[in-house]
Amino acid sequence: DTGVSQDPRHKITKRGQNVTFRCDPISEHNRLYWYRQTLGQGPEFLTYFQNEAQLEKSRLLSDRFSAERPKGSFSTLEIQRTEQGDSAMYLCASIPTGLNTGELFFGEGSRLTVL
Amino acid sequence: AQSVTQLDSQVPVFEEAPVELRCNYSSSVSVYLFWYVQYPNQGLQLLLKYLSGSTLVKGINGFEAEFNKSQTSFHLRKPSVHISDTAEYFCAVIYRLTGGGNKLTFGTGTQLKVEL
Numbered sequence: 001d002t003g004v005s006q007d008p009r010h011k012i013t014k015r016g017q018n019v020t021f022r023c024d025p026i027s028e029h030n031r032l033y034w035y036r037q038t039l040g041q042g043p044e045f046l047t048y049f050q051n052e053a054q055l056e057k058s059r060l061l062s063d064r065f066s067a068e069r070p071k072g073s074f075s076t077l078e079i080q081r082t083e084q085g086d087s088a089m090y091l092c093a094s095i096p097t098g099l100n101t102g103e104l105f106f107g108e109g110s111r112l113t114v115l
Numbered sequence: 116a117q118s119v120t121q122l123d124s125q126v127p128v129f130e131e132a133p134v135e136l137r138c139n140y141s142s143s144v145s146v147y148l149f150w151y152v153q154y155p156n157q158g159l160q161l162l163l164k165y166l167s168g169s170t171l172v173k174g175i176n177g178f179e180a181e182f183n184k185s186q187t188s189f190h191l192r193k194p195s196v197h198i199s200d201t202a203e204y205f206c207a208v209i210y211r212l213t214g215g216g217n218k219l220t221f222g223t224g225t226q227l228k229v230e231l
Binding site: 004033040041042043044045048056091093095101103104106107108109 | 121124147149151156157158159160161164166205207217218219220221222223224
């Protein structure tokens, strides 16, 4: 499968613990996005990378959240000191630079449950 | 700022009946509009998109949408639904990021439930 891959698919953690999600985009895609989706809502933009540079961050991304893409390939999203309100589906998407039509290619998401 | 509104949170419909899922957008500039579908426990998949040109856009799985600039709408339609169309449908508008990328802004989604 050469689509966007996310790991883990499901994570259950206790409040206060740290969690990390990984996203492997499609290999020739140098733009990568993280979105968060809560129940009954559409996906909300969190952050955007072009290669290894993080070019945009939403105000939704509090200081407990950090995203990296150190080599311009895979990306990680870490949440420190998790809170129950962090429970959501975290979606990763990618797009090649030359494609400027707005179509994003999404992974299947990582579902976080904070108890 | 660009945004989309999906007024219907749930739409129940019988199999083989037609369906319309409504989407209205607000934008002060030219827009690119999209419909994505999300099947249970899966990621989002592009159904169709409007960038320019013909206002009637055809997508996958027999869906189509019509861009109406005067009514700022981009409603999704299918003349005859199948049970496999049961899913969450999201309307989205593109927003240009300062870093040069594009950000999709999504509506709250419409749950289409097809019943026998």
